[in-house]
Amino acid sequence: MTPIALMGAFEIGLIFALVALGVLISFRLLNFPDLTADGSFPLGGAVAATLITGGHDPWFACAMAVLAGAASGWLTAWLNVRLNILQLLASILVMIGLYSINLRIMGAPNLPLIGSPTVFAPFIGEQFERAWLVQPAVLAVIIVLAKLGMDFFFASQAGLAMRATGANPRMARAQGIATDRMILVGMALSNALIAFAGALYVQTQGGADVSMGVGTIVVGLAAVIIGETLLPSRKLWVITLATVLGALLYRLLIALALNADFIGLKAQDLNLITAVLVGFALVLPKLKAKLFRKKGKKS
Amino acid sequence: MMEVRDLYKTFNPGTPIENLVLRGLSLTIESGQFITVIGSNGAGKSTFLNAISGDLQMDSGSIHIDGQDVTRLSAWQRAGMVARVFQDPMAGTCEGLSIEENMALAWQRGKKRGFGRAVKNEQRAIFREKLATLELGLENRLGDRMDLLSGGQRQAVSLLMASLQPSRLLLLDEHTAALDPKTAAFVLQLTDRIVKENNLTALMVTHSMRQALDHGHRTVMLHQGQVVLDVAGDERHTMEVGDLLAMFEKTRGEKIDDDALLLG
Numbered sequence: 401m402t403p404i405a406l407m408g409a410f411e412i413g414l415i416f417a418l419v420a421l422g423v424l425i426s427f428r429l430l431n432f433p434d435l436t437a438d439g440s441f442p443l444g445g446a447v448a449a450t451l452i453t454g455g456h457d458p459w460f461a462c463a464m465a466v467l468a469g470a471a472s473g474w475l476t477a478w479l480n481v482r483l484n485i486l487q488l489l490a491s492i493l494v495m496i497g498l499y500s501i502n503l504r505i506m507g508a509p510n511l512p513l514i515g516s517p518t519v520f521a522p523f524i525g526e527q528f529e530r531a532w533l534v535q536p537a538v539l540a541v542i543i544v545l546a547k548l549g550m551d552f553f554f555a556s557q558a559g560l561a562m563r564a565t566g567a568n569p570r571m572a573r574a575q576g577i578a579t580d581r582m583i584l585v586g587m588a589l590s591n592a593l594i595a596f597a598g599a600l601y602v603q604t605q606g607g608a609d610v611s612m613g614v615g616t617i618v619v620g621l622a623a624v625i626i627g628e629t630l631l632p633s634r635k636l637w638v639i640t641l642a643t644v645l646g647a648l649l650y651r652l653l654i655a656l657a658l659n660a661d662f663i664g665l666k667a668q669d670l671n672l673i674t675a676v677l678v679g680f681a682l683v684l685p686k687l688k689a690k691l692f693r694k695k696g697k698k699s
Numbered sequence: 700m701m702e703v704r705d706l707y708k709t710f711n712p713g714t715p716i717e718n719l720v721l722r723g724l725s726l727t728i729e730s731g732q733f734i735t736v737i738g739s740n741g742a743g744k745s746t747f748l749n750a751i752s753g754d755l756q757m758d759s760g761s762i763h764i765d766g767q768d769v770t771r772l773s774a775w776q777r778a779g780m781v782a783r784v785f786q787d788p789m790a791g792t793c794e795g796l797s798i799e800e801n802m803a804l805a806w807q808r809g810k811k812r813g814f815g816r817a818v819k820n821e822q823r824a825i826f827r828e829k830l831a832t833l834e835l836g837l838e839n840r841l842g843d844r845m846d847l848l849s850g851g852q853r854q855a856v857s858l859l860m861a862s863l864q865p866s867r868l869l870l871l872d873e874h875t876a877a878l879d880p881k882t883a884a885f886v887l888q889l890t891d892r893i894v895k896e897n898n899l900t901a902l903m904v905t906h907s908m909r910q911a912l913d914h915g916h917r918t919v920m921l922h923q924g925q926v927v928l929d930v931a932g933d934e935r936h937t938m939e940v941g942d943l944l945a946m947f948e949k950t951r952g953e954k955i956d957d958d959a960l961l962l963g
Contacts, residue, residue: 449794470751484787493878506910518875552814553814555816555818556812556814556815556817557807557812557813557814557816557817558812558814559817560796560800560803560804560817561804561807561812563793563795563800564796567794567795567796568790568792570785570790571785571790571791571792572775572793572804573753573754573775574752574778574785575775575777575804575805575807575808575809576776576808576810578775579775585866626928634795
């Protein structure tokens with residue numbers, strides 16, 4: 401694998417780390433199985449790409465993408481807490497609806513960004529040969545800030561209230577926590593992060609495509625699961641760190657699998673590799689426990 | 700002071716499993732009074748408690764706490780007035796969070812929650828001091844996950860949590876029912892102490908007549924969604940379980956056949 405391919409895997413890993421942090425909030429902290437990601441990730445991409453091609457500042461485009469993502473997460477939560485639609489179903493409805501909305505926003509199935517300014521452009525300069533190093537560096541700064549921001553929030557009174565909402569809603573209400581509001585805000589936060597990832601993704605990939613969201617949730621969940629398997633902890637700052645590392649490791653494994661010629665895997669096998677990797681990460685804790693027990697018996 | 704007037708609640712109205720649980724329940728609790736509530740299965744004890752806490756909205760009737768009408772307020776809106784310990788030791792705490800995080804949640808009960816750190820050192824010191832009074836060694840385990848604690852330890856911590864902030868009313872929902880007799884006795888003793896120290900107005904639901912007579916100032920018996928007996932003062936002081944049963948049979952003209960109520 402060339403250094404450039406490696407940095408490419410690192411770059412996509414960093415973007416999906418943002419998705420994974422969002423998934424961590426919905427699936428793990430709020431205990432809300434949310435598939436909105438498959439719609440909110442391309443939503444962020446569509447909003448950003450449309451605004452950038454319309455001549456707006458890339459950072460402004462990102463901010464609007466974040467707001468759009470937050471709105472989609474809010475809507476999913478609203479369908480659940482106000483209309484009592486099952487969590488999974490509510491998120492599927494929003495995800496499906498967003499497909500049409502994304503097409504409307506872009507006005508076409510795809511929108512190229514070749515030659516358009518991006519958030520990375522000021523750091524790259526005239527020649528593009530530094531892009532493969534600069535883009536991951538800028539992304540790394542963003543991810544670190546997002547991780548630290550999450551650590552700060554979830555250690556605060558409001559953040560703890562949100563975690564209690566996911567862990568034991570009845571107890572949370574008995575402590576005076578407006579659990580419905582917490583779910584609305586938490587889901588908005590989760591999908592804002594995912595839409596932000598989508599906005600950054602289109603700027604590294606040179607364009608938005610309406611089908612770019614397929615499988616986003618699986619990748620995010622894979623990162624969360626790999627992270628908590630490799631670095632099990634109950635401390636929140638370790639959990640967010642594990643999630644980021646999980647996303648990086650996941651993309652690295654994918655890149656390795658696709659680049660190893662002797663296995664014979666091609667780009668179209670990506671989803672199969674994902675399924676196998678996630679399956680493996682899910683059984684790993686049990687496997688580890690089994691091995692450990694056997695060793696214990698011997699000694 | 701809490702005033703409950705004419706509460707009615709029917710579950711599954713208009714269906715074959717329609718169940719009239721509360722049928723005009725009224726009760727007044729003076730400030731500083733510790734009241735015990737007994738009743739057989741299906742008497743409406745849990746529904747009554749959930750009505751006061753706000754977990755259940757009533758079909759009709761009213762609930763006032765210190766003159767304020769809270770009938771239509773939801774559970775989280777009442778939390779500043781009503782503290783609660785649940786029957787299930789798992790229900791009152793977050794098992795995935797640490798002891799100090801659980802206590803921090805209770806520290807802000809009914810208050811606004813901002814972006815300040817949830818567990819500050821000064822609070823940690825208070826938590827440690829409070830936990831030390833339990834004499835369970837929990838003061839050295841602030842960072843431990845709640846699910847590492849036994850049922851009795853959890854109920855003890857729940858009681859502490861309920862007393863971290865002042866409340867107009869403390870609800871105890873058969874909070875010793877899931878514990879072994881020795882642990883139950885410890886938690887009850889702790890309950891008496893905490894109620895007394897903080898001069899709390901408390902309502903304890905129990906399945907045991909013995910417990911109901913031994914604790915608090917006043918005992919109320921629920922039957923078919925109404926208050927059928929209400930004893931306090933000297934009369935209650937000299938009362939035995941048998942007397943309570945006889946009194947019930949006299950007023951209702953029927954016998955109690957709930958073993959748990961008699962044997963507990």
